[in-house]
Amino acid sequence: MAALHPLLANPLAHGVFWSAVTIGLYLLAKRVYRRWGYWWLMPMALTPVLVGVVVVALHAGYGDYISGTRWLVLLLGPATVAFAIPIYEHRQLIRAQWPVLLLGMIAGSVTAVASSWALASLLGLNGVLRLSLLPRSISTPFAMEVSGDIGGVPELTAVFVIVTGVVGAVIGDVLLARVPLRSALARGALFGIAAHGAGTARAHQIGATEGAVSGLVMVLVGLMNVLVAPLVMGLLQ
Amino acid sequence: MKPQSPLLRATVPARRLIRRSRLLQIALVLAIWLLGEGLVRLSGLPLPGGLIGMALLLWLLLSGRLSVFSARRGADWFLADLLLFFVPAALAVVDHREFFGLIGVKILLVILLSTAAVMLVTGLTVELSLRWRQALGRAASSSR
Incomplete structure (x- = not known):
């Protein structure tokens, strides 16, 4: 995470940043799919690809990324x-x-x-x-x-x-x-x-x-x- | 109208409040989930806490202890954007660079073909046995 802005060293800012990236790109993918409707643009396929591009582009690892977004995965519990x-x-x-x-x-x-x-x-x-x-x-x-x-x-x-x-x-x-x-x-x-x-x-x-x-x-x-x-x-x- | 115990009657204002508030319903679903997680920790059952919570909520609904209107809007909030909760987990692939080669293509091929096969077999099994059952039902009722 050292390559990123020093502000993101703060765990809270780190969590907010990656959560915002994930939720933002998810909402974007939903709009894109609604607009064009090709099956390969389905949010389930498109969102991980978009987020993956950001993660790789910022030289962050999966450990970095998931430490800020684990709470989203945890919501699978109440969703069940x-x-x-x-x-x-x-x-x-x-x-x-x-x-x-x-x-x-x-x-x-x-x-x-x-x-x-x-x-x-x-x-x-x-x-x-x-x-x-x-x-x-x-x-x-x-x-x-x-x-x-x-x-x-x-x-x-x-x-x-x-x-x-x-x-x-x-x-x-x-x-x-x-x-x-x-x-x-x-x-x-x-x-x-x-x-x-x-x-x-x-x-x-x-x-x-x-x-x-x-x-x-x-x-x-x-x-x-x-x-x-x-x-x-x-x-x- | 069922005769209600004084204890149950005392909860009526709370119930009315929950029916009107989506936020409280979301909190209710979260509370049931946490209860499920707690039960799993205590009992050491090899099951996910969400599943125990689901069984718990289903029991509350079926036994009439909770009205479906006290939880439906909260539940809908979780189900509407369920896909979002899977996204972070899917990114685990980023750390498995070996999958971005021939071996990844092979694995993807296995997953793609096998998933299509499972879907076809399951869909057709359910559809055909359903039609068969309905045909049997019609035959039984017309022979009577």
């Missing part, structure tokens, strides 16, 4: 609590269709693990890297837990989880434009299972039902994987 509201408001739908959701969750989880393993092997990614790629479909706290259980590196998995979220939020839209999914249940499950938090945020923008289903599926699939992973590992050994 907030998901109780859409889930509560769609409780009838969820109660009526839980077997369908469960089936989708099992199919999605098996596909996630199998396709990650197969694709990684095909491209010559082996060992720890391949293991760390397996749990990336589930949300961060769960994914890091599973990654450690199966012999991956939790920190690497955390990065893959985030990239998956960004990629998923973007390609989910592209897929929905081409695959005729008529039910909000299917559209929500698609985001919740493959792209966790970021996907759920996107689903929430598409519709309230989609957001509720996505949030519920994200949480349940995370729980399911945490419980199942040690069992599967036990069976394989």
